[in-house]
Amino acid sequence: MERVLELRVHGVSNTPPDQLLGLPGPGGDGPQPELVAGGQVTGFYRSSRAMRDEPISVEAYSWGKLTSGARTRRDIERALWTLLLPFALANVALHARAGIPADPDRERWASRSGITAWLIRLFCLSLTCTLVIAVTGIGVDLIGWQCVGRECLGQLPGPWEFLGNAWWRRDTRALALGLLLPLLVLAAIGLVAWRTYQYEAEMPAEPRSRPDGSGPAEPPEPLENPLQDPTFWNGEGQLRRAAVLHLCAGAVTAAAVPVTAVLLMDPPRGLRAVVAWPTVALFVAVVTIAVVAVGRPWLTRRQGATPLGRWSIAVAVLTALGLVGTFVLLLLPDGPAGRPLATYRPPVGCPAVPDLAGCRAARPLPGYETALAWLVTYQVLLLVAIGAANRSGRRALAGPGVAAVLLPLGVAWIERGLPGLPAAPAGLHTWMLVGPAIALAIAGLLMPRLRPAVPTQPLGAYTGLAWYGCAPAVIAGFGWIMAVAYCAGLLYWVSERLDGPVDSADRGRVVPPLAVFWAGLACVIGLLILLGLLLRAGYLLQRLRRAEYARLTSADGLSPHDLRRCRDVSTYRALHRLVGEHAVRLIGWFAAGAALLIILCCTAALSGHRPGPLSPAGWQTAIHWTAELGDAVLGWLPVVTSALGLMVYRTDSVRRSVGVIWDVCTFWPRAAHPLAPPSYAERAVPELQTRVAGLLALPPHHPDRMDGVILSGHSQGTVICAAVLLHLPRRWRQRTWFFSYGCQLTRLYGRIFPSYFGPERLRTLARAVTWPGGHVAWTNFWRDTDPLGWQVSAGQRDVSVADPEALHPTGGEVADPPIRSHSGYPEAVEFIRERAVVARLLRRSVPSPRPGVG
Numbered sequence: 001m002e003r004v005l006e007l008r009v010h011g012v013s014n015t016p017p018d019q020l021l022g023l024p025g026p027g028g029d030g031p032q033p034e035l036v037a038g039g040q041v042t043g044f045y046r047s048s049r050a051m052r053d054e055p056i057s058v059e060a061y062s063w064g065k066l067t068s069g070a071r072t073r074r075d076i077e078r079a080l081w082t083l084l085l086p087f088a089l090a091n092v093a094l095h096a097r098a099g100i101p102a103d104p105d106r107e108r109w110a111s112r113s114g115i116t117a118w119l120i121r122l123f124c125l126s127l128t129c130t131l132v133i134a135v136t137g138i139g140v141d142l143i144g145w146q147c148v149g150r151e152c153l154g155q156l157p158g159p160w161e162f163l164g165n166a167w168w169r170r171d172t173r174a175l176a177l178g179l180l181l182p183l184l185v186l187a188a189i190g191l192v193a194w195r196t197y198q199y200e201a202e203m204p205a206e207p208r209s210r211p212d213g214s215g216p217a218e219p220p221e222p223l224e225n226p227l228q229d230p231t232f233w234n235g236e237g238q239l240r241r242a243a244v245l246h247l248c249a250g251a252v253t254a255a256a257v258p259v260t261a262v263l264l265m266d267p268p269r270g271l272r273a274v275v276a277w278p279t280v281a282l283f284v285a286v287v288t289i290a291v292v293a294v295g296r297p298w299l300t301r302r303q304g305a306t307p308l309g310r311w312s313i314a315v316a317v318l319t320a321l322g323l324v325g326t327f328v329l330l331l332l333p334d335g336p337a338g339r340p341l342a343t344y345r346p347p348v349g350c351p352a353v354p355d356l357a358g359c360r361a362a363r364p365l366p367g368y369e370t371a372l373a374w375l376v377t378y379q380v381l382l383l384v385a386i387g388a389a390n391r392s393g394r395r396a397l398a399g400p401g402v403a404a405v406l407l408p409l410g411v412a413w414i415e416r417g418l419p420g421l422p423a424a425p426a427g428l429h430t431w432m433l434v435g436p437a438i439a440l441a442i443a444g445l446l447m448p449r450l451r452p453a454v455p456t457q458p459l460g461a462y463t464g465l466a467w468y469g470c471a472p473a474v475i476a477g478f479g480w481i482m483a484v485a486y487c488a489g490l491l492y493w494v495s496e497r498l499d500g501p502v503d504s505a506d507r508g509r510v511v512p513p514l515a516v517f518w519a520g521l522a523c524v525i526g527l528l529i530l531l532g533l534l535l536r537a538g539y540l541l542q543r544l545r546r547a548e549y550a551r552l553t554s555a556d557g558l559s560p561h562d563l564r565r566c567r568d569v570s571t572y573r574a575l576h577r578l579v580g581e582h583a584v585r586l587i588g589w590f591a592a593g594a595a596l597l598i599i600l601c602c603t604a605a606l607s608g609h610r611p612g613p614l615s616p617a618g619w620q621t622a623i624h625w626t627a628e629l630g631d632a633v634l635g636w637l638p639v640v641t642s643a644l645g646l647m648v649y650r651t652d653s654v655r656r657s658v659g660v661i662w663d664v665c666t667f668w669p670r671a672a673h674p675l676a677p678p679s680y681a682e683r684a685v686p687e688l689q690t691r692v693a694g695l696l697a698l699p700p701h702h703p704d705r706m707d708g709v710i711l712s713g714h715s716q717g718t719v720i721c722a723a724v725l726l727h728l729p730r731r732w733r734q735r736t737w738f739f740s741y742g743c744q745l746t747r748l749y750g751r752i753f754p755s756y757f758g759p760e761r762l763r764t765l766a767r768a769v770t771w772p773g774g775h776v777a778w779t780n781f782w783r784d785t786d787p788l789g790w791q792v793s794a795g796q797r798d799v800s801v802a803d804p805e806a807l808h809p810t811g812g813e814v815a816d817p818p819i820r821s822h823s824g825y826p827e828a829v830e831f832i833r834e835r836a837v838v839a840r841l842l843r844r845s846v847p848s849p850r851p852g853v854g
Contacts, residue, residue: 002843005057005695005706006835007044008826009688011715011742012663014064015823017045021060022826033060041065042687052703056839061688063720066680067663082641084189086486087676088665089479090124093472094672097390098465099450100755102223109295112393112450113755116472117672118295119386121242123476124673125249125290126379127483132250133372134487135182136257137513138494141365144178144258146510147498148345155498169345175258175365176330182254183323189675190247196678197239224764227726227756233682235669242674244312245290248319252286255326259283260367262329265344272332279325286318369513373605376515377434378404379480380598381441387473388444399444403437410437431607438599445470456760459746459793462581463759466751467588474591475752481526481594488512488519489634496635512631515605520630521623522601527633529593533586540582544574558807565807565816572785572803572821579787580747660788663716664748681720688724693732708842710835712739714825715788719749722757722765733777737838738769738796741781741825742789759794766795775841779834786822801828 008020016026017033024030033045036059045060097120099113108114143163147153150164168174226232259279262268268276293311344366381404388396410433414424449469458464467474491512498510548570553563611620669679688711698705713721718740725738749757769777778796782789783803791798804817818824825831 002707003053003055003057003705004708004710004839004842005059006710006712006739007688007692008058008060009711009713009717009720010060010062010064011713011717012067012660013715013823014062014067015714017043017060017062020062021045021047021058023047037691038687042683044691055843056835057706061684061691063680063684063687066683067666081677082644082662083486083638084675084677085641085662085665086127086479086483087124087673089482090120090127090476091670091673091676092665092668093123093386093476093479094120095668095756096471096475096752098469098754098758100226102225102228104226104229110394112389114295115394115397116386116389119382119389120472120476121294121672122291123379123382123386123480125246125294126375126382127480127673128246128250128675129253130375130379130480130483130487132182132186132253133257133375134491135185136179136254137365137368137372137491139178139181140175140254140258141178141368142491142494142498142510142512143181144174144176145261145345145365146363152498152510171332171334172258172262172330175261176327179254179258179326179330183251186247186250186254190243193243193675194240197236197243221730224768225726225756225761227723230727233669233679233685235671239670239674241309241312242294244316245293246674248286248315249290251319252283252322255279255323256283257365257368257371258330259326260371261365264366266334268329272329275325275329275332279322279329282318282322282325286315286322289315289318364511364513369515369608370606372513372515373602376484377407377602377606380438380602381407383473383477383480384438384441384445386476387470388441388447390472391445391449391469392447393450396444396447400441403441406440407433407437429607431603434603434606435599438602456758456763459750459759459762460791462584463746463750465754465758466584467591471752474588477591477594481598484519485523485634485637488516488523488631489637491516492520492631493635514608514610515601516631517610517627518601518604520627520632520634522597523630523634524626525597526594529590529597533590537578537582537586541574541578544577545570548573548577562807565804568819569785569804569807572787572819575787576784580790584747584751660716667716667719681723684720685723685727688720689727692724692736693728696732696735708735708737708839710737710739710838710842712826713741715742715744715822718743718745719757725769726765733769734771735842736769736777737842738778739781739831739835739838740778740792741801741831742786742822743780743782743792744788744790746792746794747790748788762792762794770795777838779838781825781828781831781834783821785819788822799830799834801825801830803828805829 010020018025021033023033026032031047031049034048034050035043036046037044038061042061042063042065045062046057050057094117097113097116099111101107101111101113107117109118143153143156143160147156148164148169150161153160153164162168163174163177168177221228223229259276263276263280266272289311293315345363381400385397385400388400409418411430412418413421414428414430414433417423465471495510495512495516549566552566552570558566611623663680666677666679667681669682670676692709692711695704695706696709711721711724713719721738721740722745725733725736728736745757745762750759750762755761766776766778771777776796779799780792780796781799781801782791783801785803803821804819806817809816820828
């Protein structure tokens with residue numbers, strides 16, 4: 001008997017196998033889900049009472065334990081991955097760029113997508129350096145430099161009072177010990193990431209009709225979508241090579257902080273110069289290699305499990321030599337060529353004698369605050385360049401490029417003067433150049449957007465490019481904001497801890513960098529902007545709800561019960577329209593407000609001015625209090641993020657809301673940031689491909705053989721199934737039908753990831769599942785009450801599912817028909833009817849492959 005399998009793939013809510021199969025639930029005497037393939041983390045389940053001769057079998061693929069729901073001790077370990085969400089967002093930005101060629105081998109560095117990819121990878125490299133420079137500030141600046149007394153060191157957990165001895169306080173020896181902190185953090189992150197490069201990834205097994213694999217081979221299909229790249233989900237070698245660059249660049253950044261301070265305070269001479277300048281040359285070599293290497297093909301092309309190579313080993317050796325030189329330099333005695341280092345440090349004995357000269361003044365490590373301010377400023381310029389290049393191509397890089405060059409020249413003109421130019425005006429300061437420089441860079445975003453070589457029409461309303469083609473910059477920018485918030489909160493929390501329980505008169509002994517102050521102020525203003533947008537979203541929801549209610553109640557003869565039900569239905573329909581029509585625009589407004597706020601903060605950080613409470617009623621008191629409040633909020637941000645991560649893994653309600661962002665981020669492989677959380681799709685997609693092809697390739701009389709497969713994906717499962725279908729060879733696709741429901745391929749993925757799910761790419765997917773007879777083997781189900789499910793209109797069949805089935809009980813039922821919204825599609829009448837028709841087509845219209853075809 002010819003048999004058809006419906007293979008169901010759940011979404012982010014991690015629907016358990018019994019619900020996917022429509023079984024009563026765990027326990028009792030009823031049928032239970034039975035594992036038929038896979039393991040406990042990812043498995044394929046069928047009903048324990050399923051018979052082999054059923055014409056339509058139902059099988060559930062459960063992948064949710066890759067990201068949630070295991071309720072084991074490992075959930076805590078996985079929840080800590082949420083702390084690396086900034087890296088995950090930066091990695092997603094790479095996949096959001098436009099113009100990615102279908103064949104990755106044809107992408108060139110100077111092309112629109114190639115140069116955007118290089119800029120995004122540079123930004124990811126700088127994001128690693130942001131984390132490192134913050135931890136370096138804790139170890140080198142706050143502990144090794146500012147925390148000089150035993151009272152301050154006593155606030156640290158552990159026996160660190162020895163750093164207050166005269167031997168450690170002399171010269172820069174304490175800085176050498178403080179440098180160990182960022183290096184240990186880097187080593188821990190690198191070790192965890194290194195272990196996960198085989199955490200999920202696997203290559204699909206290619207089934208053979210004969211044990212020896214003989215028979216004519218199917219000719220390769222031309223690539224029409226980057227997802228068809230056979231190594232898209234396996235880039236272990238690329239990850240390891242990129243990780244070496246990130247870890248080495250991070251180590252160099254950490255070491256450069258104390259080395260730069262030494263060069264500024266005490267220019268080396270004699271033996272110190274012999275150590276210092278070769279160390280600086282090693283640092284420059286490592287950074288130069290990293291900047292060039294992130295744009296090379298051996299990082300941009302995923303090639304499976306390839307070795308590290310000579311360049312990776314060379315970078316590691318250069319970094320090790322630079323670290324050795326750094327520690328030697330820090331342990332050598334002072335020159336001194338300039339003032340003694342003791343004159344730069346905070347004095348000892350401030351708690352006992354608060355009026356001691358220098359106790360109330362901020363004495364951060366020289367050069368650290370300035371380096372931090374310049375790093376964030378150039379990251380803003382890099383984000384602008386990413387958005388400009390993705391929107392308008394390399395011609396739009398003129399503005400950001402000129403701004404990046406003129407800004408340091410202007411600073412040099414103000415501070416030291418430039419040959420051939422008159423002296424800068426007396427009232428001109430460095431911070432005054434930041435605003436005009438960033439404004440010049442933003443001019444690149446105003447250029448006309450590049451059009452595709454083959455113009456394509458959007459797949460209906462609200463399916464155009466998100467944020468006017470600046471999606472990579474917006475996504476990477478949100479990751480950067482979160483990273484800066486983490487770092488500012490951490491620096492503030494540690495400085496407060498080191499200050500200890502002292503009154504306000506003794507403040508100023510250990511202070512975080514100036515950028516932390518302005519980050520706290522920006523946090524409060526940003527939260528107010530977010531609150532305003534939430535109020536705007538609530539207003540839009542109410543307006544849409546009234547419109548939908550008026551439409552539902554336009555018919556005559558509705559009872560009071562029906563009117564009450566109309567209010568409930570109108571809420572779900574309004575939410576469907578709010579997400580589909582307004583969500584992307586609201587996020588864009590928040591991004592624009594955050595960009596303006598960031599520019600002001602960069603300007604303030606470079607000004608070097610730290611407002612203080614001059615009088616109880618002064619405006620500076622309000623600013624200082626607001627910044628303190630914002631910094632305190634930022635200090636709790638990593639804890640809140642980890643708690644949310646744990647709740648995502650263990651609580652279904654949080655999983656369905658917050659987990660959407662997490663699953664969108666971790667769907668994409670780590671192609672830009674090698675230290676990001678692992679991708680669950682690196683395991684889910686190859687497993688599904690292996691299962692589908694394996695069942696279809698069985699001999700005709702095998703009891704497990706299937707003549708056709710209905711690949712049935714819900715919500716995020718729709719995206720997974722689409723990736724599987726693009727990887728399947730043609731001979732298996734012609735025996736497969738695609739059911740999508742709760743589908744986000746147009747309003748979300750198509751707008752943000754146009755190179756994979758844009759209008760032309762979705763039409764390519766529809767053509768890929770088109771049978772020789774002309775049937776487009778794809779049916780999409782949607783509801784107007786589903787906030788995450790919409791039509792596709794790419795050439796497939798769209799089926800509208802009524803929800804609810806009626807406004808009042810019918811057929812002897814006493815309870816109202818439920819509003820299912822985003823769930824329960826397989827129980828709908830429309831779904832059951834369509835599945836029966838498709839099963840007949842799969843059994844009658846699709847011939848089995850000839851014996852011997854591999």
